[in-house]
Amino acid sequence: MDSPTAIRLRGVSKRFAGSSTEAVTDLSLDLPEGSLTALVGPSGCGKTTTLRMINRLEEPTSGTIELFGQDTRNMPLHELRRGMGYVIQQAGLFPHRTVAANIGTVPKLLGWDKERIGARVHELVDLVGLDPSLLKRYPAALSGGQQQRVGVARALAADPPVLLMDEPYSAVDPIVRLRLQDELIALQRRLRKTIVFVTHDIDEAIKLADRVALLDVGGVLAQFGPPDELLRAPATPFVERFLGNERALRRLALHRVSDVTFGPVSSATTGLPCVNQTAGLREALDALIAHNAPTVIVTDDVGTPIGSLTMSQIAVALHEDRA
Amino acid sequence: MNKDSFIWWDWVGRHTAQIQSATYEHLRLTLIAVAVGFALSLVLAAIALRVRWTFTPIAGFAGLLYTIPSLALFAFLLPITGFNTLTSEIGLVSYTLAIFIRNIVAGVDSVPPDVVNAANGMGYQPIRRFVTVDLPLAAPAIVAALRIATVTTVGLVTVTGLIGQGGYGAFIDSGLSRDFSTEIVVGGGLSVIMAVGLDTLLVGAERLVTPWKPRPGKR
Ligand SMILES: Nc1ncnc2c1ncn2[C@@H]1O[C@H](COP(=O)(O)OP(=O)(O)O)[C@@H](O)[C@H]1O
Ligand SMILES: [Mg+2]
Numbered sequence: 001m002d003s004p005t006a007i008r009l010r011g012v013s014k015r016f017a018g019s020s021t022e023a024v025t026d027l028s029l030d031l032p033e034g035s036l037t038a039l040v041g042p043s044g045c046g047k048t049t050t051l052r053m054i055n056r057l058e059e060p061t062s063g064t065i066e067l068f069g070q071d072t073r074n075m076p077l078h079e080l081r082r083g084m085g086y087v088i089q090q091a092g093l094f095p096h097r098t099v100a101a102n103i104g105t106v107p108k109l110l111g112w113d114k115e116r117i118g119a120r121v122h123e124l125v126d127l128v129g130l131d132p133s134l135l136k137r138y139p140a141a142l143s144g145g146q147q148q149r150v151g152v153a154r155a156l157a158a159d160p161p162v163l164l165m166d167e168p169y170s171a172v173d174p175i176v177r178l179r180l181q182d183e184l185i186a187l188q189r190r191l192r193k194t195i196v197f198v199t200h201d202i203d204e205a206i207k208l209a210d211r212v213a214l215l216d217v218g219g220v221l222a223q224f225g226p227p228d229e230l231l232r233a234p235a236t237p238f239v240e241r242f243l244g245n246e247r248a249l250r251r252l253a254l255h256r257v258s259d260v261t262f263g264p265v266s267s268a269t270t271g272l273p274c275v276n277q278t279a280g281l282r283e284a285l286d287a288l289i290a291h292n293a294p295t296v297i298v299t300d301d302v303g304t305p306i307g308s309l310t311m312s313q314i315a316v317a318l319h320e321d322r323a
Numbered sequence: 324m325n326k327d328s329f330i331w332w333d334w335v336g337r338h339t340a341q342i343q344s345a346t347y348e349h350l351r352l353t354l355i356a357v358a359v360g361f362a363l364s365l366v367l368a369a370i371a372l373r374v375r376w377t378f379t380p381i382a383g384f385a386g387l388l389y390t391i392p393s394l395a396l397f398a399f400l401l402p403i404t405g406f407n408t409l410t411s412e413i414g415l416v417s418y419t420l421a422i423f424i425r426n427i428v429a430g431v432d433s434v435p436p437d438v439v440n441a442a443n444g445m446g447y448q449p450i451r452r453f454v455t456v457d458l459p460l461a462a463p464a465i466v467a468a469l470r471i472a473t474v475t476t477v478g479l480v481t482v483t484g485l486i487g488q489g490g491y492g493a494f495i496d497s498g499l500s501r502d503f504s505t506e507i508v509v510g511g512g513l514s515v516i517m518a519v520g521l522d523t524l525l526v527g528a529e530r531l532v533t534p535w536k537p538r539p540g541k542r
Binding site for chain 1: 435437438440441442443444445446447448451456459460462533534535536537
């Protein structure tokens with residue numbers, strides 16, 4: 001990735017007053033513009049603290065943080081924060097304001113006029129897939145998933161280049177969480193924000209992130225790289241343990257069928273399972289195993305066969321990627 | 324006509340003008356005390372919230388004022404400030420402080436930390452956050468304090484009858500000195516009615532300022 005660096009952490013450490021240990025230790029990260037970086041690690045490893053140092057809700061004990069090349073310490077606090085969307089667990093919506101007013105919070109702080117805020121709110125409701133009839137409601141009348149969507153809409157309201165998200169989906173039930181994750185992926189494809197996403201869930205990180213920064217206790221960076229790289233080559237035993245079992249299987253989910261050099265359409269396709277070329281390799285493997293078939297037929301979006309894929313081609317693909 | 328009867332309606336009929344002006348006076352003394360006490364408490368509570376260690380001395384001082392018997396306080400103030408509204412109000416306001424300060428601080432403390440965190444993260448500056456986020460969310464606790472302070476003050480105003488103020492208190496004092504129960508009943512009864520009336524208004528006001536609060540039986 002050759003995008004310019006949006007957020008640069010240089011030797012950032014944080015020790016809270018009265019604590020004998022560092023919450024974050026000598027952390028250096030370059031987060032490219034338009035990328036989604038997941039900060040992952042066990043509970044208490046300093047993920048939240050790292051995120052909060054970016055918008056200066058916490059001040060580093062040492063080290064510097066730059067935003068688009070500018071030291072954040074030289075920026076007025078409220079300006080820095082209004083230029084970064086902030087989404088937290090439980091959404092943190094204002095209970096005393098309607099959904100519309102919640103979404104319009106930062107534009108209002110920025111002094112936009114009423115019509116402009118109203119128009120923007122409607123745009124956002126559409127963007128995050130909320131029913132406009134919810135706009136007049138108060139947050140208490142929304143489901144957890146709806147509240148999180150409002151939280152995301154609110155964070156995006158003033159169209160900030162940076163989005164900070166702290167375990168935004170950890171309080172919603174698993175089915176809704178998967179939906180929200182898919183929505184975020186779709187949103188990010190359109191908006192290309194620089195997103196820092198804190199989660200303790202490595203699967204969520206692998207699914208969403210362009211890059212994963214895995215932190216160990218004390219905020220020590222254990223490994224920083226694309227999800228596939230962590231799964232393929234864990235840098236330390238800690239990383240290996242944190243990633244858990246079935247690393248090869250989980251890598252499969254990160255690759256699409258279309259990324260692989262598959263064979264031509266075989267003559268006899270009857271009885272063979274099919275997968276769309278946009279599907280993940282994991283899905284292709286699942287089809288092979290489920291049908292006890294030697295090959296799976298690859299189709300295009302309208303269902304026309306365009307090739308065939310075998311188990312060993314899948315395995316080779318994972319190994320080729322190692323180069 | 325029996326002077327010993329509990330209430331003598333004829334007297335009431337002949338004194339409607341006095342009753343009216345006493346009602347006005349009682350209301351005026353109450354509202355000034357509650358408003359001034361509230362404004363003062365808002366400032367003191369804001370200080371206590373911002374500089375945490377000041378809470379103990381501020382709340383302690385207000386609590387101390389609250390424990391002084393009202394009669395003693397008015398007697399003490401009288402030689403300094405004289406027979407006037409100022410004397411009454413100093414006493415009345417000082418009783419509201421403890422009620423207001425503790426409730427405002429408790430109310431603001433009960434604002435969910437997530438909400439405060441989100442507000443800070445979105446770039447709220449302190450005073451704006453206090454006024455537009457913290458206070459509205461503390462509204463239930465603040466209205467509760469307003470209700471207690473108002474009802475208490477309506478009762479205390481009668482005591483200022485002793486220093487020539489007091490709205491309905493003047494009837495009670497006069498009734499006591501003349502051993503005339505009608506005046507005592509009228510003064511005491513109207514004072515209770517005023518307290519209940521203002522309290523009811525405040526209950527309604529709470530619904531108006533907290534439309535966001537989920538209420539049983541209504542969505
Ligand atoms: N305000 C604070 N004061 C003191 N210690 C804190 C504070 N916030 C976090 N910590 C400590 O710093 C460490 C990292 O916390 P945090 O960043 O919240 O971890 P994570 O988000 O990864 O679970 C923990 O040991 C936590 O107890
Ligand atoms: Mg955390």
